[in-house]
Amino acid sequence: MAPKTPMAPKTKSKDPCGKCDDACGAQSAVHCHLCESWFHLKCVEGMTPEFLENCKLVYEIFNASAFLCKTCRKIIGKFNKQMKDLQEQVAVLGNRITVLELEKEATTQRLAKTEMITDRVKTGLEEVEKEVENGMAKAKEEVKEDVRNEMKEREERSANIVVYGLAESKEEDAEKRKEEEKIKLEELARQLEVEVKGEMIMKFRAGKKPEGEEKPRPLIVKFTDEETRERIMSNARKLSRKDGWKTVFISPDQTWQQREEGKKVEAKLKAEAAQKTEEAKKEGRTGRFIVVGQRGRRRLTWTRE
Ligand SMILES: [Zn+2]
């Protein structure tokens, strides 16, 4: 064995042997690459001349010891095992991270889809709301328009009367026809003892004249003087007692709606009259309640008949 320590230029004779603790001194020894302790060659288990040669060679080439003491080999073995375990754990964590990333991606996509659907639903609802609003606004406008038209028509008709049962003129000429009918109307006013002020305009005969039909159509007459019209209306019932005029009736010119309203009022008043008459009978009174007054101004009155 070589007398000197070939891998340890810094060797000091007083360095103790890592195994037997005696100074290495001039004896041949090897140096542990990791813990840097010195060992007598005789103290190294399984030391062979071949291994020593290898150590010398490594030192010459790499300027480092190729020897590891028993303790350091154990430590490195443990370390390697831990390293391996850690690598395995890292691999497991790596896989877990991949799974989590995939899950995150899927969640993000689901969320985006949900938001898209929510947006679509919201937009749909807004559209429906808008349609409802528009529809209601339109309906309101139509009702307003209807009311305006109705009011205008009522206003126009309020200056008119309708004369039923007044014989139609046989004149061919429209102007002459109107003139003849106006004379009849003036006679009617005289019968009712009404002095006509303002104009009395023969407007038209309502409806189409049926062929060969003798029954006169209703005549619409307009009065420019409101008082004259009022008097004609309030005296109209006198016609039923005048010879030659008994089949002539006069009524206000009303819209369809006014007539419907009038029918309802009439029915209500008749029911009321019947009920009140019943009550009067119980009290021992002789007579009954009846509905009187011109159209649009109907009311209850008591009669002993
Ligand atoms: Zn030793």
Ligand SMILES: [Zn+2]
């Ligand atoms: Zn060592």
